[in-house]
Amino acid sequence: MAFQILLNVFLGFLWMFFTLTYEPVAFLKGYLFGMVILFTFRRFFGSRFYLGRVIAIISLGLLFIKELILSNISVLKLVLKPKLDIKPGIFALPTVLEKDWEITILANLITLTPGTLVVDVSDDNKILYIHTIDMDDAQEAIDSIKNTFEKAIMEVSR
Amino acid sequence: MIEIFKIIIVALILIGAFLSLVAAFGVLRLPDVYTRNHAASKAATLGVLAVLLGTFLYFYMEEGQVNSRVILGIVFIFVTSPVAGHLISRAAYNSGVKLWDKSVQDDLKLKEIAPSKKRQ
Numbered sequence: 001m002a003f004q005i006l007l008n009v010f011l012g013f014l015w016m017f018f019t020l021t022y023e024p025v026a027f028l029k030g031y032l033f034g035m036v037i038l039f040t041f042r043r044f045f046g047s048r049f050y051l052g053r054v055i056a057i058i059s060l061g062l063l064f065i066k067e068l069i070l071s072n073i074s075v076l077k078l079v080l081k082p083k084l085d086i087k088p089g090i091f092a093l094p095t096v097l098e099k100d101w102e103i104t105i106l107a108n109l110i111t112l113t114p115g116t117l118v119v120d121v122s123d124d125n126k127i128l129y130i131h132t133i134d135m136d137d138a139q140e141a142i143d144s145i146k147n148t149f150e151k152a153i154m155e156v157s158r
Numbered sequence: 159m160i161e162i163f164k165i166i167i168v169a170l171i172l173i174g175a176f177l178s179l180v181a182a183f184g185v186l187r188l189p190d191v192y193t194r195n196h197a198a199s200k201a202a203t204l205g206v207l208a209v210l211l212g213t214f215l216y217f218y219m220e221e222g223q224v225n226s227r228v229i230l231g232i233v234f235i236f237v238t239s240p241v242a243g244h245l246i247s248r249a250a251y252n253s254g255v256k257l258w259d260k261s262v263q264d265d266l267k268l269k270e271i272a273p274s275k276k277r278q
Contacts, residue, residue, distance in 0.1 A: 068203065072200055075180070076180050079197055086188075088190075088258055089257075107240075115196070117192065117195055119248055119251050
């Protein structure tokens with residue numbers, strides 16, 4: 001991915017030198033043309049076309065913000081409810097992600113999800129230990145959320 | 159146009175202050191370290207974010223200056239606060255702080271067996 005972006009910047013500079021105009025607009029024009037060229041020659045690169053990955057990163061950021069707002073609403077309800085009928089507990093969640101940065105992002109996302117907080121990661125990076133505030137409805141709902149998170153992160157790293 | 163932005167700014171700052179207040183209530187009301195961490199690491203994050211965003215918009219609309227430091231502050235808090243919550247609860251667990259009495263499940267206990275098995 002980094003190589004493709006570097007190549008695209010290089011093509012942008014090349015366009016500036018071709019047209020003898022050294023302005024940001026000329027660079028942007030060259031960058032866009034270079035993007036078209038990279039898309040045409042995408043099968044020669046080892047990884048996929050980098051724009052898809054950029055879009056995946058942006059959608060991951062939007063997911064982050066959405067989860068932050070949802071979890072705040074749930075904490076708000078929990079704290080302001082007159083009766084304290086919570087059932088906290090710690091459960092284990094096996095994960096398929098392998099690289100360190102993927103697990104870090106997954107743990108951050110889980111911490112910002114409604115009602116969950118990562119307490120520990122096992123030594124072989126295979127299991128996350130998660131403290132949840134309500135054990136009843138947690139299990140299935142949270143597992144499905146985890147699947148969307150893991151999928152979104154895998155979309156970036158694939 | 160300006161009036162609409164004023165309303166948005168006021169709403170953002172009030173929401174931020176309210177969320178920080180709720181986080182403080184949560185820290186007082188909830189029973190143990192872990193559940194308190196839920197309130198502190200989530201509600202306080204979004205509260206500070208909303209206040210900073212309101213400040214940024216105010217100085218942008220009123221003085222016309224784009225203060226990128228506020229945006230950087232938002233990003234830093236967004237990245238570091240869940241990590242802080244995780245580290246505090248992990249340190250609490252490792253130093254033997256008990257869960258609340260009514261907690262139903264504790265899978266992390268099983269973890270203590272695994273490394274000792276490896277050593278044998």
